[in-house]
Amino acid sequence: MQKRLFSNLRNLQHDNPLGIPRSGAPPSFRDFIAKRGLPEQRKIRGVSKVIAVSSAKGGVGKSTISANLALSFARQGLRSGILDTDIFGPSIPGLFNLSGEPRRTENEQLIPLSNYGVKSMSMGYLVPEAGSIAWRGLMVTKAIQQLLHEVDWGGLDILVLDLPPGTGDVQLTITQHVKLDGAVVVSTPEDAALRVAVRGITLFNKVDVPVLGMIQNMSGPVHGLTGVSDFCAAHDITLLGDIPLHASILANAGRGKPTVVAEPESERARAFHRITRTLAGMLGLPISGSVVEGASAPTTQRLNEKAGRIEELEREAQELEELLSEKRKEIAQLKEGD
Numbered sequence: 001m002q003k004r005l006f007s008n009l010r011n012l013q014h015d016n017p018l019g020i021p022r023s024g025a026p027p028s029f030r031d032f033i034a035k036r037g038l039p040e041q042r043k044i045r046g047v048s049k050v051i052a053v054s055s056a057k058g059g060v061g062k063s064t065i066s067a068n069l070a071l072s073f074a075r076q077g078l079r080s081g082i083l084d085t086d087i088f089g090p091s092i093p094g095l096f097n098l099s100g101e102p103r104r105t106e107n108e109q110l111i112p113l114s115n116y117g118v119k120s121m122s123m124g125y126l127v128p129e130a131g132s133i134a135w136r137g138l139m140v141t142k143a144i145q146q147l148l149h150e151v152d153w154g155g156l157d158i159l160v161l162d163l164p165p166g167t168g169d170v171q172l173t174i175t176q177h178v179k180l181d182g183a184v185v186v187s188t189p190e191d192a193a194l195r196v197a198v199r200g201i202t203l204f205n206k207v208d209v210p211v212l213g214m215i216q217n218m219s220g221p222v223h224g225l226t227g228v229s230d231f232c233a234a235h236d237i238t239l240l241g242d243i244p245l246h247a248s249i250l251a252n253a254g255r256g257k258p259t260v261v262a263e264p265e266s267e268r269a270r271a272f273h274r275i276t277r278t279l280a281g282m283l284g285l286p287i288s289g290s291v292v293e294g295a296s297a298p299t300t301q302r303l304n305e306k307a308g309r310i311e312e313l314e315r316e317a318q319e320l321e322e323l324l325s326e327k328r329k330e331i332a333q334l335k336e337g338d
């Protein structure tokens with residue numbers, strides 16, 4: 001792990017903080033500077049729809065919800081991915097129980113790591129000690145740009161962006177550099193959280209990103225029951241769903257197996273499926289409704305078996321790709337030796 005950290009740190013330059021070798025197409029630092037005044041808003045290659053899960057307040061459950069939404073999209077038949085844009089506090093490796101340095105394609109694009117049928121990319125894979133890095137300004141902007149545009153997703157119907165808390169530079173960089181199809185704002189029901197949520201909604205309104213709706217998280221005796229639904233009714237915002245405060249959501253997240261996968265039959269998993277169904281409808285994505293409420297036990301079991309098989313095949317494919325890359329290296333070394 002230490003070796004990997006050093007190899008990544010060696011490459012930490014302003015124009016290439018993730019240390020992606022430069023042989024091909026990606027834009028240069030000079031291009032970036034030249035366009036500094038006018039950031040270019042691009043689509044993420046190979047991705048049909050991109051949504052951001054956001055909240056100005058920290059710790060309200062963005063990452064937990066992003067992970068479960070991405071998994072729920074996948075369980076409903078969509079090709080789904082998740083991008084952790086939290087450079088300083090990445091959560092996705094832990095939530096998906098994934099680690100290890102991503103491999104790269106021949107034209108130096110990062111290859112996502114997969115688990116439970118969802119592709120993922122995170123700063124946490126590239127710099128495991130990401131929490132301790134001290135980048136600022138340009139470095140952060142450039143790292144975000146690389147995560148947004150230098151990953152080979154290989155064709156996705158939906159990509160969920162897990163945003164860091166706040167309404168600062170990172171959020172702005174994302175909205176400026178990528179065409180978002182919508183934002184989902186997460187809040188807990190209490191007044192303090194809702195006051196902060198307004199800031200997030202204002203940011204998206206300013207940059208013309210449609211706010212698809214809000215998700216109330218951690219409702220119950222601690223934070224109350226209806227704060228977000230009252231807020232949505234008063235501000236003409238769609239309430240996408242309500243996820244209660246529940247010990248097993250915390251425990252599942254902690255052991256790297258989010259609720260949608262760990263407890264597929266639970267009311268909590270169904271709540272996530274209802275939200276993704278609504279979102280898919282808003283985004284015009286066709287989904288198979290069978291995992292959602294009312295699914296028969298045999299159907300659910302069949303879909304779970306299918307997801308398990310996909311997982312197994314993904315793991316095997318990853319091993320084969322590693323073997324292939326070792327063989328290629330060996331061939332290259334032998335050729336160099338001539």
Ligand SMILES: Nc1ncnc2c1ncn2[C@@H]1O[C@H](COP(=O)(O)OP(=O)(O)OP(=O)(O)O)[C@@H](O)[C@H]1O
Pocket residue numbers: 055057058059060061062063064065086089091163164165217218219243244245246247249250251253254
């Ligand atoms: N509905 C819930 N019930 C119980 N625990 C929850 C629930 N939602 C999230 N949590 C827990 O709350 C903690 C914070 O969640 P999470 O990391 O998803 O928040 P976040 O908004 O992404 O935080 P940050 O702002 O630091 O990125 C985690 O320990 C998570 O497991």
Ligand SMILES: [Mg+2]
Pocket residue numbers: 062063064086091162163164
């Ligand atoms: Mg988070």
